[in-house]
Amino acid sequence: MKTKTPVSGGSYGTKIADLYIVHNLAAVNGSSRHTYHVMPPVGWMNDPNGFGEAFGKYHLFYQFYPYGPSWDSMHWGHYTTEDFVKWKLEPTALAPDGADDCDGCFSGSSVVKDGKLYLVYTSVAGDRQTQSLAVSEDGVHFEKLGVVIPSDQLPKGCPKTDFRDPKVFRRGGSYFLLAGGLSEKNEGAILLYRSEDLFHWTFVNFVRKDARTTRGTYECPDFFELDGYDVLLASPQGYKTEDWRYENVQSSIYLLGKFDETRGVFETAVEDEIDGGFDFYAPQTLQTRDGRTVMIAWMQMWQRFFPTAKHGWTGSMILPRELAVKDGKLYQNPVREIERYRWNPVHFGNVTIGNRNELTKVNGTRIELCFTLDLGTAQRVGIKLYQKGEHDVRIYYDRERDRVVFDRSRMGVEITHDAEEKDAVIRSVKVSTERNMLSMRIFLDVSSCEVFLNGGERTMTGNVYSDGDGITFFAEGGTARLVCLDKYDIVV
Ligand code: FRU
Secondary structure (H helix, E strand, O other): OOOOOOOHHHOOOHHHHHHHHHHHHHHOOOOOOOOOOOOOOOEEEEEEEEEEEEOOEEEEEEEEEOOOOOOOOOEEEEEEEOOOOOEEEEEEEEOOOOOOOOOOEEEEEEEEEOOEEEEEEEEEEOOEEEEEEEEEOOOOOOEEEEEEEOHHHOOOOOOOOOEEEEEEEEEOOEEEEEEEEEOOOOOEEEEEEEEOOOOOOEEEEEEEEEOOEOOOOEEEEEEEEEOOEEEEEEEEEOEOOEOOEOOOOEOOEEEEEEEEOOOOEEEEEEEEEOOOOOOOEEEEEEEOOOOOEEEEEEOOOOOEOOHHHHHOEEOOEOOOEEEEEEOOEEEEEEOHHHHHHEEEEEEEEEEEEOOOEOOOOOOOOEEEEEEEEEOOOOOEEEEEEEEEOOEEEEEEEEOOOOEEEEEOOOOOOOOOEOOOOOOOOEEEEOOOOHHHEEEEEEEEEOOEEEEEEHHHOEEEEEEOOOOOOEEEEEEEOOOEEEEEEEEEEEOO
16 A cells, blocks of 8 residues: 655654545555444554543544554544444544653543543553553543553562553542553563542552463453443453463453452452454443443454555454343343344245255345254354355354364465464354254454354354355254344445
């Protein structure tokens, strides 16, 4: 992609970023662009930031580098939405233009206080990471207020190089802040601070110290209460693989338990991976006006080859998900608002699946599929998506391993990955297959595939790069039955 020179003299700013966006929008090649997922207008996107409600809208900020499709000096881009499906691009909120954040405005959260929207972010200068505030009175323009947790407020022996991603929340009349960091022994850690006014913070405790983060820290903590549990989310770097879990080079996990915020102790009852696919990281949540907990996450993964970079952009967000806790598990389902965008319904019932079943009018790459499989006698039964000639992406149940598999090894584009990652093409999860049945809800959006299994018991998310749009059901080593199938085009 040919772009105009970003900044003269190397200084960044929000206005310069916005001018650059306007002048370079047309240079982004549309070929892999999603239609109902958040993407950067140009350049690079990673973590969601400051996901929250203010001034009558939902706000999503994100890690943004406008001037090229790779990670660099981090800005905060900004979108707003009413329904989590249609997004409005807002002016860039933060640029790395201050003395304390000249090397990046890293991830963080937002909080409304006295009618103002505060952003709490990590300011990076050289090897020093500190926590800073910015404020807005209109939800559009932000004024930086400077560092509120400097390095000398780290517990003794903790390195100032890794201290980031503040999540602020209110509980029991005080503000609390969780940040990722390293302990004095270099273990991945989550630190808790407390404040009465957002400006003065006191260290409370290490909520977690853990040597399983083999290549860094716990990034991007998030916290909320849901269905009688306290829930902590975090994204550990280099979390050790356990059987089929935590196979990505960086993972995202949830903990269910009880949080004593005054002592800074989280008693964990359940710990698990949030998403069993390839591309899911750094989730954040908000509470909607009607009481739902909605989660968004970066739909990419570090240390991989990014095929859309050649089109002038990299990174996008998952379709936001509603969360619930049932039977001690975190359930995830797409926001219900997506159902307003369903078009051209197609229905099938009771179809025997053999080697290869193509169903009339069931194809496409901007679609939702909901179906239930009776697994029958098949050894492998599932669906091929993004199919064209030799190429496809497969989601299927493998009886021998008793797992659901997401296989993108035949999509025709190679995703190179970090040497520490086993592969970037096959993931699998265990789900219940009671009564020999399995249900799937799948969303495709040009270059993505999000799979919700058994009403949200597990999810698998992956990017797909392909120009095929064929869909085929298949069963191997026996037969199976498609109990029912509903397909919709998603048109936004
Ligand atoms: C996670 C992360 C954060 C950091 C940000 C920088 O993906 O590494 O820890 O704040 O990205 O862009």
